[in-house]
Amino acid sequence: MMAKNLQADLLMLLVTFLAAMGWMFSHEALNEMPPLGFIGVRFLLAGLLVGALGWHQVRPLHRQAWRRACATGVVMGLAMLCWILGLSKATQLGVGAFISSLSVVLVPVVGWLFFRQTPSTSTWIALLVATLGLGSLSLETGLNFAPSDGYFAAAAVILALHFNLNSRYALSIPPVALTGIQLGVVGLMALLASGLTETWAVPISGVGIGWLLASILIATSLRFFLQIKAQGMASASHAAIIMTLEPVWTAVLAMLWLDETMSLQQLIGCSLIFLSLLINRWRWLLHRPG
Template sequence: MITKSLQADLLMLLVTLLAAMGWMFSHEALQSLPPMGFMGVRFLLAGLLVSSVGWPQLKRLKPGAWRRAAGTGVVMGAAMLCWILGLFHATHLGVGAFISSLGVVLVPVVGWLFFRQNPSASTWVALLVAALGMACLSLEGGFHFSPSDIFFAAAALTFAVHFNLNSRFAISIPPVALTGVQLSVVGVIALLASSLFETWQQAPGWSGLGWVAASVLIATSLRFFLQIKAQSMASASHAAIILTLEPVWTAILAMFWLDERMSALQGVGCSLIFLALLINRWRWLLQRPKQVA
């Protein structure tokens, strides 16, 4: 018999794989689409798709639930805009994935600042190790951060806020309804931003449309539904442990897909960031109760 905890673990593991694939899909789609416009199309289509499936749940949502779902969607929209701009300017997706993963380290810090949660001592140790990792990455270019690094770091902070909100609201809002509302809000925000700051040079070809479709169906609709579903079955800290694998999968995919290679300094920096992710969850792992299937 598979326990509820194991189901959540397996779902979150699948989420990390889909998220890593999303980096590759988005990279390819940006060859023919502006970044914010791409995110708007991707998330609005995904939101409408999920909302159509979860329409019975949406009809039963109370006004307070609509406000909470839309509010978390706004936060998610800010995070995704920072992320896609980082990806647009990035020269190394593997490094960007590790910087974005710092949101996992920041989850308990945000919980402490805004939700009165008490982080363990390992949280502060993890922050120190992560800072050393970021210092190594900054040394690669002469002790400065590239625009993509700054966008990815901003996305990490905003993701941490969104993750805490999601874990609190996913308990009381049906996952399909919450996913549909959030994705739709992100799509609207991104399209508004695109209309203000971008121009569409040409319509994407069939190849570009294919990558958009893969992003909508696989890396967005399925990925975020499974993530919210898994978070409704486990705590934020529990789910965040599995999410530490996303940058690893992304770096591996980038190695084979884009033929990327890390320098020694980048490897040290990313390794320190990954160590910070593990330290951040080490205490929880030691205290995790055993369950009988």
């Protein structure tokens, strides 16, 4: 029988692949849907689905738990609005995925800035290496940070704040209920923003609806369900280390799916960012339980 830790690792590996697939599904869906409208429909329907499946956790929640879940959902919503705007303007999804993954490095830094948590030395080293990686990417076009890269970087910072708030304020909320509420809040925020700024010019084709459903069912609902299940089976160090593979999967899929290529300088920049993720998790990697 497969060891529990190995099952958790394989599930988390699948989660990173599904997350990378979400980049592809979203890229295809944006060919027919406005970005904010797409992310709104995707997250609201996913939130309703997860919430319905976990209704036994949602129903008994107290008012304070609802406030905390909704507040952290608003922060997550700001991050996802930045992410989808970045995706809508991106010419290279692989590069964007590596920039977005900086949220892992920034979690302890945000914790230090806002909650007076002392980061380890490895965190500062990882941040330095990540900065060098971002510098390499920006120098690709002569010290110029593309608008999409700026959105992805903003999303990374806000996601790091979201992680800290989740860890600090939402520990008492059942994970499925918390996930469903947060996804729903993101969807409502995005739909409101879409209603104020976007127009839906043409009806969506069957292909567009297919990409939307794939995003809702596979890249959002199934991904978060499996992530919650895997995190409940093993230590956080397992998940943290394996989650660093998401940008790698995304870059590989972008090359296979979209025929993307990277210049040598971009490869160096992305490699430095990936190295910063490993440095940030180095202690867990060395002391990984069997």
